[in-house]
Structure formats: C-alpha cells, structure tokens
Amino acid sequence: MPQHEQILERLMAHLERLAPPDSNLHPDIDLVSELGLDSVKVMDLMLDAEDEFDISVPLNILADIRTPNQLAQAINKLLESQ
Amino acid sequence: MTELYITKTSTRNPLPQRLADFTTLAEALDYAAQGVTGYNFHDGRGRLIAPLRYAELRQRALAAAYRLCRLGLKRGDKVAIIADTSPLFMEIFYGCQYAGFVPVPLPINMSLGNHASYVERLARLLRSCEARVAIAPAEMQSFLTEAGSEFELLFSGDGEAFHRLDANVQPLEPSRPDELAYLQYTSGSTGFPRGVMIDQATVMANLRGIVTHGLGVRPDDRCVSWLPFYHDMGLVGFVLGPMASQLSVDYLGAREFAMRPMQWLALLSRNRGTIAFAPPFGYDICARRLRSGDLERLDLSSWRVAGVGAEPVRTDVLERFAECFAPAGFDSQAFLPCYGLAECSLAVSFAPLGQGIAVERIDRAHLEHHAHARPASACGDMAVTRFVNCGHALPGHDIVIRDQQGQPLPERAVGRVTVRGPSVMSGYFQNPEKTSKVLRDGWLDTGDLGYLTPEGLFITGRHRDLIFVNGRNIWPEDLEHLAGRCQGIRHGDVVAFTAAAEDEEAVVMLVQCHLSDAQRRRDLVNELTSLIRSDFGVACRVVLLPPRSLPRTSSGKLSRSEACRRYLQDGGESLGLAPPAASLTGTGAP
Numbered sequence: 001m002p003q004h005e006q007i008l009e010r011l012m013a014h015l016e017r018l019a020p021p022d023s024n025l026h027p028d029i030d031l032v033s034e035l036g037l038d039s040v041k042v043m044d045l046m047l048d049a050e051d052e053f054d055i056s057v058p059l060n061i062l063a064d065i066r067t068p069n070q071l072a073q074a075i076n077k078l079l080e081s082q
Numbered sequence: 083m084t085e086l087y088i089t090k091t092s093t094r095n096p097l098p099q100r101l102a103d104f105t106t107l108a109e110a111l112d113y114a115a116q117g118v119t120g121y122n123f124h125d126g127r128g129r130l131i132a133p134l135r136y137a138e139l140r141q142r143a144l145a146a147a148y149r150l151c152r153l154g155l156k157r158g159d160k161v162a163i164i165a166d167t168s169p170l171f172m173e174i175f176y177g178c179q180y181a182g183f184v185p186v187p188l189p190i191n192m193s194l195g196n197h198a199s200y201v202e203r204l205a206r207l208l209r210s211c212e213a214r215v216a217i218a219p220a221e222m223q224s225f226l227t228e229a230g231s232e233f234e235l236l237f238s239g240d241g242e243a244f245h246r247l248d249a250n251v252q253p254l255e256p257s258r259p260d261e262l263a264y265l266q267y268t269s270g271s272t273g274f275p276r277g278v279m280i281d282q283a284t285v286m287a288n289l290r291g292i293v294t295h296g297l298g299v300r301p302d303d304r305c306v307s308w309l310p311f312y313h314d315m316g317l318v319g320f321v322l323g324p325m326a327s328q329l330s331v332d333y334l335g336a337r338e339f340a341m342r343p344m345q346w347l348a349l350l351s352r353n354r355g356t357i358a359f360a361p362p363f364g365y366d367i368c369a370r371r372l373r374s375g376d377l378e379r380l381d382l383s384s385w386r387v388a389g390v391g392a393e394p395v396r397t398d399v400l401e402r403f404a405e406c407f408a409p410a411g412f413d414s415q416a417f418l419p420c421y422g423l424a425e426c427s428l429a430v431s432f433a434p435l436g437q438g439i440a441v442e443r444i445d446r447a448h449l450e451h452h453a454h455a456r457p458a459s460a461c462g463d464m465a466v467t468r469f470v471n472c473g474h475a476l477p478g479h480d481i482v483i484r485d486q487q488g489q490p491l492p493e494r495a496v497g498r499v500t501v502r503g504p505s506v507m508s509g510y511f512q513n514p515e516k517t518s519k520v521l522r523d524g525w526l527d528t529g530d531l532g533y534l535t536p537e538g539l540f541i542t543g544r545h546r547d548l549i550f551v552n553g554r555n556i557w558p559e560d561l562e563h564l565a566g567r568c569q570g571i572r573h574g575d576v577v578a579f580t581a582a583a584e585d586e587e588a589v590v591m592l593v594q595c596h597l598s599d600a601q602r603r604r605d606l607v608n609e610l611t612s613l614i615r616s617d618f619g620v621a622c623r624v625v626l627l628p629p630r631s632l633p634r635t636s637s638g639k640l641s642r643s644e645a646c647r648r649y650l651q652d653g654g655e656s657l658g659l660a661p662p663a664a665s666l667t668g669t670g671a672p
Contacts, residue, residue, distance in 0.1 A: 032194050032619060033612035038551075039619040040367070042194050043340040050341070056126065059166075059190060059337055060221040066195035 003079075007053070008072040014048040015068060027069040049075060055082070090353065091120040091133050091330045093304045101299060102289040102326035106282040107263055108179040108256035110326040115140035119330040121172060121321075126338035128345040128352075134169045136325060139176060142169075146177025148249035153236045155214055157182040157255075160265065162213035164188045164204075164222050165311035167335040170241040172321070174217055175264070175311075182257050186211045186265045186277070187312040191225070192337050193619045204229035210275040211265055211511060217244055259283040265511055266314055266424045274559055277511035278424045285322065288427035288505035291476030292319065293327045296420065296432035297357060297387055305331040306355035308339035308346050308364070315392050318428035319359055329357075343368045344376055347407070351381045359389030362396045365403040372406050383411030387435070391420045394541065395470040397441055414438050421472035421541055425526055427505040431481065431539050433473035440471040442540060453496040455533045455540065469540040479503030482525070483534055496542055499532045500525045549580045549589055551620045558642060561591060564617055568609055570595060577632055578622070579646040589614075589622040592645055594629050625649075 008027055018041050019025055031037050037045065046057050049071070055078045065071050097117030104110040114120075120135035150161065163174045165187035178185040188207055191200040208216060208230055218226040220240040230238045237247070257263060263285045265277040293299040305324045309316030316336075324331045332349050339346050347368060350358055365388075390400065404414035415438040422429040433440060443458045446465035458466045475481045482490050483497040491497045506526045509517035520527045531543030549556040561578035565571050571593060578591045591610065597603050607624045614622040633644040 030195070030612075030616070033616040036615060036621060037194070037619075038615075038621060039193060040340070042619065043192075043337070047341040050126070058221050059192065060225070062194050063191050063197040063200050063225070064195070 004072055004076050007075050007079075008068060010052055011049065011068050011072055011075075014045060014052065018044055018048075025068075027072075028067045030066050031068065031071075032066070045071075053079060055079060088130060088133055090122045090130055090332070091135050092118055093302060093330055093354065095119045095301065095328055097328060099299075099301045099328055101293050102286060102323075104286060104326065105259045106179070106257055106286065107176070107322065107326070110286075110322075111136060111140050111143065111176055111179070114325050114328045117328050119328050121169070121324075122330065122332045123168060124332060124334050124338075124345075124349060126335070126342055126345065128334070128342075128348050132169050134172060136328070139169075139172055142173040143176035143180055144254070145249060146173050146244075147179075147181035147183075147254050148251055149244065149247040150177055150183055150215065151181055151252060151254070152248050152250040153215065155181075155183055155236065158184060158262065159214045160184045160186050160211045161215045161217070162186045162188050162208055162211060162226075163216070164190060164218040164226060165317075166190055166219045166222065167308075167311060167333050168219055170217070170219055171311055173241075174244075175321070178257075179263070180254050180256050182255055182261060184257075184262045184265055186213060186267070187317060188226075188267075189312045190222070190310065190336070192340070195616060197225075199617050201225055201228045205232070207267060207275055208233055211267075211277055217241070257282050259286070264317075266317065267312070268424050274557070276513065276516060279508045279511050280427055281508060284505055284507065285318065285427050286326070287478070287503070288318065288429060288476070289323055289326045291479070291505065292323055292429050292432075295476050296429055297323075297389075297418075298435050299327045299329065299357075303327075303329050303356045303386075304353060305329055306334075306346065306350040306353070306358040307331060308334040308336055309359065310336040313392070314422070314424040314428045315359060315361075319389075339364070340367070343371050344373075344380075347380050347382060347410075350385060351379070351410075354384040356384055357387045357389070358385065359387075359391060361392040362390060362399045363393065365390070366396075366399045369399070369403045369406045377407070377410045380407070380410035382407055383413070385412060385416050387418050388412075388416040389418045389420060390439075391422060391429075395419050395439070395472075397439055397468055397470060400439055419470045419472050421530075421539060423528055423530075425507045425520065425528070426479075426501055426503070427507070429476060429505070430479065430501050430528075431473045431475050433471050433538065440537070441468045442471065442535075443468055449496065449542075455494045455496060455535075455542070467542075469542060471538045472541060473538040475501070475539070476503065476505070479505065481534065481539055483532060484527075488522075493535055494533050496531055496533045499528045499530045499539070499541070501528060502526070549578070551580075551589060556589075556618055556620065561589075561614060561618065561622070564613055565591065565593060565610055567613065568606060570597065570606070574640060575632070577640050577642050577645045579642045579649075581646060581650055589620055590646075590649060591622050591624045592627055592632060592649065593624060594627045594632050596629055597626070 029035050061074050095117040114136035123132040125131050161178050161183050165171050175185045214236050216226050216230045216238040223240040259282045263280050263282045268276045307320035311317050332353050415436050417438045420432045443466045445456045445458045446467045448456045480502045482500050485497050502525050532541040558578040562576045565576040566573045575594045581588050581590050610624045633641045
C-alpha cells in the first residue's frame with residue numbers, strides 16, 4: 001500500500017533522530033527491546049507522529065505496537081478513520 | 083449536530099470556602115456542589131474538552147450510585163476503574179462514595195508492546211482487590227475484559243455500557259467516616275500488589291492538613307495537574323483536595339504531559355493557576371523541552387505553590403527549572419518540598435510556604451561512618467551531601483526517627499522514619515502479614531531513612547528499595563521476578579537496585595549463576611536486558627556473578643542494600659566480580 005510506505009518512510013526519519021547512533025534501523029525492529037527506546041523516547045516518537053500526521057494517537061494502541069511497521073499500520077488506520 | 087460552546091469552571095466561587103472540614107468525601111461533594119467551581123479536562127493541545135462542575139458531578143455520581151446498587155453490590159464491595167483522566171473516573175469514584183462501595187483506581191498503560199504484561203497486571207489487581215465491578219474508558223475496555231475474564235464480575239464494561247444500566251432510585255447510604263473511602267495500590271508493584279486501605283475519616287484528616295497547614299489554600303486558588311489519578315499525589319492531592327476546598331482544577335492527561343510538557347505550564351499561564359505539583363521528573367522534562375519562543379507565551383507569575391514530592395528531591399533539577407522559567411515569571415520561592423506516601427493517605431510533612439528549597443550541606447564521611455548528619459563546615463574541601471528540608475509533620479501527626487530495634491533516636495541521627503497520626507492507613511487489604519511489618523502500635527514504618535532537626539525532616543534514603551526512573555517507581559521485586567523467567571535463574575539468585583552516580587540513576591541487576599561458557603553468558607545478559615526493556619521500558623545494567631556471592635541478611639534473605647553498597651564501593655570486586663576490564667557486563671546495546 002503506497003500510503004503505508006510513505007508513512008513508514010517518514011517515521012523512520014524521526015526514528016533516526018531518536019535511536020542511538022549506529023543502530024541497525026529497519027521496519028521490523030523491536031522499538032523497545034532491540035532499539036532500546038525508553039519511556040521518554042517512546043513519548044517523543046508519539047509526539048513526532050502526532051505532529052507529522054496531524055492525528056491523535058490513542059493510548060490504547062501502544063500496547064500492541066512493537067515495530068515501526070506496526071506503528072505505520074496503526075497511523076494509516078487512524079488517518080483513514082478521520 | 084449542535085455545536086456546544088463550553089467554558090471552563092470559574093476560579094471565583096460565591097460559596098463561602100470550607101477547608102475540608104467534612105466527615106466524608108460525599109459530604110464534601112454535597113457542599114462543593116452548591117457552588118460554581120469544578121474539574122476541567124483538556125486534550126493534549128491544551129483545549130478544553132469537558133468542564134465538570136461539582137454540581138453536575140454530584141448528579142452524575144448519584145446516578146452512578148443508583149446503577150451500582152441495582153447491580154446487586156453489597157456494602158463495601160470493590161469497584162475497579164481504569165483511572166484515565168476523564169469525567170467517567172470522577173463519576174464512578176464519587177458514585178461509590180454515595181452508596182458505600184469502595185473504588186479502586188487501576189493504572190493506565192503507557193508503554194509500547196506490553197499488551198500481555200499489562201493485562202496480567204490488571205488481572206492481579208482485580209484479584210487482589212476482589213473486584214465485583216470493573217469499568218474502563220471505551221478505548222481501554224478490551225484490556226479490562228481480557229483481564230477480568232476469569233473473575234465473576236457483576237459488571238464489566240465501558241462508560242457507555244455502564245450508562246445503559248438500569249438505575250434503582252432508592253435512598254442511598256453514603257460511606258460513613260469509619261468505612262473505606264478507596265483502596266490505593268501503591269506505585270505499581272506488579273507481582274506483589276499492596277492495596278492501601280484508607281477510611282473516610284483518614285483521608286479527610288489528611289486533606290484538612292494539606293489544604294490548611296500544607297498549602298494555605300485561599301478562595302482565589304486554582305489547581306493545575308497532569309498527575310495520574312491512580313497515584314496518591316494525583317488522586318488525593320489533585321482530585322480530592324481541590325474538591326474538599328471547592329477549588330477549580332485544570333487537568334491534562336499524564337501521557338499528554340509526557341508528550342507536550344509545555345502544555346502544563348501553558349494551561350497554568352492561561353487560567354492563572356496557583357497550585358501545581360510534580361515529581362522532580364516533571365520539572366526536569368519541562369526544562370529539557372523548553373524551546374525558543376515558549377517563554378514569551380508563558381506567564382507563571384500566578385504560580386504560588388510549586389509542590390515537589392513523590393521522589394527524592396533533586397535540587398539540581400529544580401534549580402535548572404527555576405533558572406529556565408524565571409523570565410516567564412516563575413518564582414523559585416514557590417517551590418514547596420514535601421514528604422509523604424500512600425500509606426499516610428498522601429502527605430506527612432510540608433516545608434514552610436514561600437521559602438523555596440532549603441538545603442542542608444552535610445559532611446558525607448561523617449554521615450557514612452556515624453549515621454549522623456553533621457553540617458559541613460563552610461570552608462574546606464570535605465565531601466558534602468545535600469539534603470532538602472521537608473518541614474514539620476502535619477498538625478496531629480508525629481514523626482520519630484528510630485534505629486533498627488525501633489528505639490527513638492536523637493536529633494540529627496539517621497534512622498527509619500516512622501509516622502503516627504490520623505492520616506495513617508488501617509492496613510494493606512487482605513494482607514495482615516505485610517501490614518504487621520509496617521504498622522506497629524499506631525506507628526507507620528515508612529521504610530524511608532532520614533533525620534530530624536528543629537527545622538524539620540530531611541529524607542536521606544528512598545522508600546524501601548524503590549527504584550525511580552523517568553518519573554516511574556519500579557519495585558525491585560518485579561525486576562527480580564522477571565529475571566526468574568529466564569532459564570537457569572532461580573528467584574534467590576537475583577537482586578536489583580538503583581545505583582546513583584552523580585545525578586544519573588542507573589538500574590543494576592546482579593545475577594549469580596553457574597554459566598561458564600562466554601557465549602551463553604552474553605546471551606543471558608542480552609536476554610535479561612531486553613526483557614527488562616520491553617516490560618519496564620528502562621535500561622538496566624545486568625552483571626553476572628559467581629554462585630553464592632550475593633550478600634544475605636542474618637535471616638538468610640538477600641540483602642539489596644548490602645549488594646548495592648558493595649557494588650558501588652568497588653564495582654563488584656568484593657562480590658566476586660573480576661575487575662572491570664575482564665568482567666562481563668552489558669547494558670544490552672545492540
């Protein structure tokens with residue numbers, strides 16, 4: 001789905017800023033256990049997502065998101081439901 | 083669709099102010115409902131989404147009480163509710179007050195990818211509190227349904243489903259002063275929940291102390307808060323306290339604050355807030371996120387009480403905040419350090435109002451060797467530790483510092499902080515064993531270490547072994563329990579603690595094990611660090627030690643404090659760890 005790809009691409013750009021240098025970023029990396037985002041950085045990422053896509057990310061979706069791919073899917077869904 | 087124009091509740095109230103001189107929360111709300119003040123809920127961008135006057139809240143709470151009665155709840159039954167910052171929470175919480183039921187606030191999940199562990203945590207809490215009803219905001223309902231599937235609940239659903247329930251309009255009997263006001267689960271021990279039992283008379287006593295002695299509340303005060311309702315400071319300090327003194331409150335969700343902390347200050351600026359509290363973490367994140375241009379939009383000159391609590395007070399963080407926000411009118415004299423814990427409803431002591439942070443410089447060597455807080459001389463280059471004055475106990479309460487045997491200690495001697503008074507809990511719910519450990523002859527052993535001077539209480543060590551990271555409290559038991567999931571690690575092989583180095587807090591886990599193969603040791607360290615990351619969202623330094631090297635107490639239990647002391651002393655060498663260069667440690671960086 002083209003929109004998914006676009007969302008993912010923009011997310012990855014934000015992630016690059018938040019991730020530790022030299023991390024092996026890829027769309028299926030586990031954001032917390034592999035990439036090591038702590039709770040503050042997770043909130044930073046959500047803020048980026050909200051501002052970038054002009055959406056409001058509801059709290060309840062966090063528990064089922066582990067990877068950039070999954071986050072992009074969730075954002076896509078939010079955009080479609082708007 | 084009609085568009086409704088909504089406005090926030092006013093600060094001014096024609097109703098004469100009464101400062102929490104009520105016998106129960108229901109009686110307090112009955113009075114507040116005669117005025118025009120109330121709660122105001124805002125979204126993440128600071129827009130008002132729902133004002134809720136106390137008058138309207140009272141009506142909705144009564145309706146909730148009728149519905150709960152109709153469900154067949156018995157007096158004293160527990161009503162669990164996921165404590166989102168929303169009008170629904172207020173309605174259910176106060177609904178319980180009007181019908182003699184006991185609300186139990188449950189935590190919200192704010193971590194990524196932890197669906198299973200969040201549901202597990204909710205299930206443990208539901209079991210521990212013996213919930214008969216479980217209510218959640220619509221978007222969190224699925225977690226609660228999953229968690230509650232094995233319990234016989236009279237009702238489990240979201241706000242809408244709850245509102246569809248029939249109501250029995252019947253005479254209500256609100257909770258009496260000697261009945262429970264709520265059960266408060268202490269800051270998140272997941273595996274070993276402790277439900278603090280707080281009676282109506284108990285919480286009212288604390289509220290009186292807070293709003294009169296602690297904050298000196300006045301009719302023109304207005305509160306602003308992002309503190310979650312499942313924490314004592316959020317619930318008692320910023321839900322119950324303002325209501326019991328008929329003040330208006332502006333709320334921002336905790337997650338919204340974590341994302342856009344400046345909204346907290348913007349809200350305070352806009353609505354001329356006067357009272358707002360945060361743990362040091364909250365002040366820290368504001369100072370860190372300050373961007374150019376933010377200051378021009380802020381006017382913090384109305385902020386007369388900037389409370390600091392819930393975590394050890396870090397003076398460097400507060401000094402930075404004060405410096406950053408002075409141009410926006412923030413007055414550092416507004417800082418109000420205080421000390422408290424859920425087991426004492428909320429507050430034990432407050433520093434004097436309007437004095438800011440008062441720090442004592444203590445001779446560190448003398449403190450370490452003699453457990454005595456001797457002020458450092460002004461000159462000389464001796465090592466110095468700084469402690470913050472948390473003031474005197476609330477009226478009617480006593481603080482005594484005791485040694486390990488429970489004997490009172492003189493001024494400036496460091497020992498266990500114990501508290502007595504009308505705000506102390508009656509115990510942990512269904513847990514006489516844990517209760518008897520902390521409550522003896524009316525004295526609450528807080529588990530914190532500190533000393534007293536004629537100026538007040540100084541806290542030197544944290545709540546038992548609680549770990550503080552990014553504004554969260556983590557129980558070492560939970561980390562240790564998690565480690566037990568790894569193959570080859572038994573429960574008694576692990577201790578976790580924080581090692582404070584300068585102003586950074588590092589979480590450390592020491593594991594004793596038999597593994598000798600280097601690759602398998604590396605795998606274990608990586609497995610543990612990533613498990614801890616995904617379940618707790620914190621980085622942890624995992625250190626492997628030879629078998630039988632962790633220190634134990636005289637009764638044979640693992641001693642976290644001794645392990646921590648030795649770890650800090652020589653980097654673990656006395657624990658059997660090879661010198662740093664040769665040792666295998668890891669923080670799990672990929």
